[in-house]
Amino acid sequence: MSRFVPHTLRGRLVAGVLALLALACAAVGVATSFAMNRFLMGRVDQQLSTIGGRYAASLEHGDRSGGDTRSQAPGTLGARVAGGVLTQGAVVTPYDDDRARLSGGDQAVLVGLPADGVPRTVSLSSLHEYRVVAVPGRDGDVLITGLPLHEAEETLRRMQVFEVFMFGAALAVTGVAGAVWVRLALRPLERVAATARRVTRLPLASGEVALTERVPDTDPRTEAGQVGAAFNSMLGHVGEALTRRHAVEQRLRAFAADASHELRTPLAAIRGHTELALRGAEPMPEGVRHALDRIDAESGRMSELVADLLLLARLDAGRPLARDEVDLTKLAIESVGDARAAAPAHRWRLELPEEPVTVQGDPSRLRQVITNLLTNAGMHTPDGTAVTLTVRRAPDAAELTVTDGGPGIPPDMQEEIFERFSRVDKGRSRASGGTGLGLAIVKAVVAAHGGTIGVESRPGRTAFRIRLPDAERSAIWGRMPEKP
Numbered sequence: 001m002s003r004f005v006p007h008t009l010r011g012r013l014v015a016g017v018l019a020l021l022a023l024a025c026a027a028v029g030v031a032t033s034f035a036m037n038r039f040l041m042g043r044v045d046q047q048l049s050t051i052g053g054r055y056a057a058s059l060e061h062g063d064r065s066g067g068d069t070r071s072q073a074p075g076t077l078g079a080r081v082a083g084g085v086l087t088q089g090a091v092v093t094p095y096d097d098d099r100a101r102l103s104g105g106d107q108a109v110l111v112g113l114p115a116d117g118v119p120r121t122v123s124l125s126s127l128h129e130y131r132v133v134a135v136p137g138r139d140g141d142v143l144i145t146g147l148p149l150h151e152a153e154e155t156l157r158r159m160q161v162f163e164v165f166m167f168g169a170a171l172a173v174t175g176v177a178g179a180v181w182v183r184l185a186l187r188p189l190e191r192v193a194a195t196a197r198r199v200t201r202l203p204l205a206s207g208e209v210a211l212t213e214r215v216p217d218t219d220p221r222t223e224a225g226q227v228g229a230a231f232n233s234m235l236g237h238v239g240e241a242l243t244r245r246h247a248v249e250q251r252l253r254a255f256a257a258d259a260s261h262e263l264r265t266p267l268a269a270i271r272g273h274t275e276l277a278l279r280g281a282e283p284m285p286e287g288v289r290h291a292l293d294r295i296d297a298e299s300g301r302m303s304e305l306v307a308d309l310l311l312l313a314r315l316d317a318g319r320p321l322a323r324d325e326v327d328l329t330k331l332a333i334e335s336v337g338d339a340r341a342a343a344p345a346h347r348w349r350l351e352l353p354e355e356p357v358t359v360q361g362d363p364s365r366l367r368q369v370i371t372n373l374l375t376n377a378g379m380h381t382p383d384g385t386a387v388t389l390t391v392r393r394a395p396d397a398a399e400l401t402v403t404d405g406g407p408g409i410p411p412d413m414q415e416e417i418f419e420r421f422s423r424v425d426k427g428r429s430r431a432s433g434g435t436g437l438g439l440a441i442v443k444a445v446v447a448a449h450g451g452t453i454g455v456e457s458r459p460g461r462t463a464f465r466i467r468l469p470d471a472e473r474s475a476i477w478g479r480m481p482e483k484p
Contacts, residue, residue: 010186014178021174025167029160036159040152044131045119047073047147053135056080056143059088077130077146080137081111087141091127101126110134115142121149129153188217188224192231199235208246211239249316263306270299308437312420315444321362328357328398328468331367332391339374345383348374351390357398359468365445372438373402373464381406393470397451400466409457417455418443442466 006012055078072092080088086107102110106124113120113134121131132146195215202209214232219225274296278289329352340348359366370389377387381404390401409417421436442464446453451468 009189010179010182013182014175017178018171018175021171022167025163025170029163029167032163033156033160036156037152040155041119041121041131044147044149044152045133048119048131048133048145051076051145051147053137053143053145055092056088056145057137059090073147075148075150077127077132077144077148079110079144079146080141081134081144082139082141084111086111110144113142113144122146186224188222188228191215191217192224192228195231204242209239209242211235211242264303264310267299267303267306271296271303274299305437308441311441312437312444315448321365321445321448323360324363326359326361326363326366328359328366328391328400329353330356331363331370332389332400335367335370335374336389338371339378339387342375343378346378346381347384347386349386349388351388351392353392355393357391357393359398359449359470361449361468362445366449369442369445369466370400370402372442376438377402377404377406377462394467396470397467398470400468401463403461403463405460406462408459408462409455411457414455414457418453 006015051072055072055076059078059080074092076092078088078090078092079086086102089102089107089110103125106126109122109124110132113122113132115134115136117133117135119131119133121129124130127148129149130146131149132144134142134144137143192215195213198213199211202211202213214235215228217225218229218232220229274292277284278292278296284292332350332352336348336350339346374387374389377385381387385404385406387402387404390399390403392399392401418439420440443453446466446468449468451466453464453466456463456465
């Protein structure tokens with residue numbers, strides 16, 4: 001039933017107007033039909049009053065061919081009832097009156113009429129609808145006079161048919177005119193909707209956003225103008241919030257870049273002095289050597305973290321990457337070989353097409369993407385898990401998929417794993433700690449190459465799928481100029 005109900009405001013307004021007009025037309029039709037029926041019945045009753053019992057009285061005296069008969073309208077019924085029996089009955093024809101052929105039921109109807117002079121409508125099977133009146137005669141009999149209702153009913157039927165056509169035409173014209181009028185009246189709301197659609201197409205998730213879209217109709221005297229003014233005010237607040245957010249992001253990125261850059265030198269000095277101390281010929285206590293080993297390990301881990309943060313800061317700032325032709329099949333072979341050497345307890349598989357799959361991009365960063373995904377699979381799945389790296393050519397893109405048979409990622413974490421410092425300890429077992437930046441770097445590098453990355457995970461199967469533009473479509477990159 002709901003599919004027949006209009007869903008748009010325009011459709012509902014037009015349907016509502018048509019429904020109200022249809023109800024009004026129906027009410028007018030019923031009222032006029034009732035009034036016309038009363039008017040026609042009144043005329044018939046007036047004619048019966050004028051005729052009185054003269055025609056029936058002529059039947060009583062056997063005069064059925066005199067002037068009184070000829071003065072009666074065609075179809076006039078005359079009948080005489082005496083002693084509860086219909087003794088005479090005739091109907092005036094265009095040529096002369098004729099004996100009425102009444103069935104037994106019709107005769108019973110006429111005999112049962114009270115002689116009170118009140119007009120009544122009766123249905124005679126042989127003569128159809130009649131308006132009759134019964135009056136007492138001079139000899140103790142009952143004289144019945146009737147007029148046919150055929151003409152009155154035909155007149156009423158014609159009027160009703162005319163009203164149906166007139167009301168139908170009025171509804172059709174009103175529907176067309178109403179649709180045009182409502183369309184014109186709702187144009188301001190359509191402009192509000194158009195502005196909202198343009199705003200939804202803007203990239204509001206990150207970066208600098210120039211929210212200049214505004215609704216042109218802001219007349220406070222109209223409801224649509226009030227909606228437009230409120231919408232413009234909301235867009236102004238959103239624009240201010242986005243500007244503040246971008247400024248905060250810029251400050252955080254600048255801080256991360258500066259801090260990462262400044263930390264590289266002291267970390268390198270710490271590692272250098274630690275290595276120098278460990279290589280010294282002088283004997284040292286075991287506790288001191290262990291402390292120096294831990295300092296060297298942690299400073300190395302800190303150096304990796306700083307390098308990752310600096311890379312993310314540069315990618316956020318839109319720093320250009322190298323742009324060379326990269327053979328993904330070759331990178332896949334080398335990366336799987338390195339992963340097999342780093343985690344020999346896993347089962348590493350490689351699925352490659354017969355022809356090389358090439359893209360335009362930065363080979364070192366793309367190698368880092370593949371290495372991070374394979375390292376993630378090796379770290380977060382138990383020993384013996386099968387990990388498969390698949391490279392294939394998709395329509396207008398190169399597709400790279402890393403699939404493992406581990407315990408999977410919880411559904412509520414599948415969107416967060418690409419955030420910085422995100423950890424999914426509950427969904428996967430961890431053999432060692434990590435910085436939580438690996439997948440964030442993967443997403444940033446893929447985005448810088450104009451590609452996309454997604455994850456599908458359930459217990460027993462997790463797949464990271466990357467799509468990169470092929471070499472022929474790589475010209476769309478605005479952030480990756482040719483390598484000098």
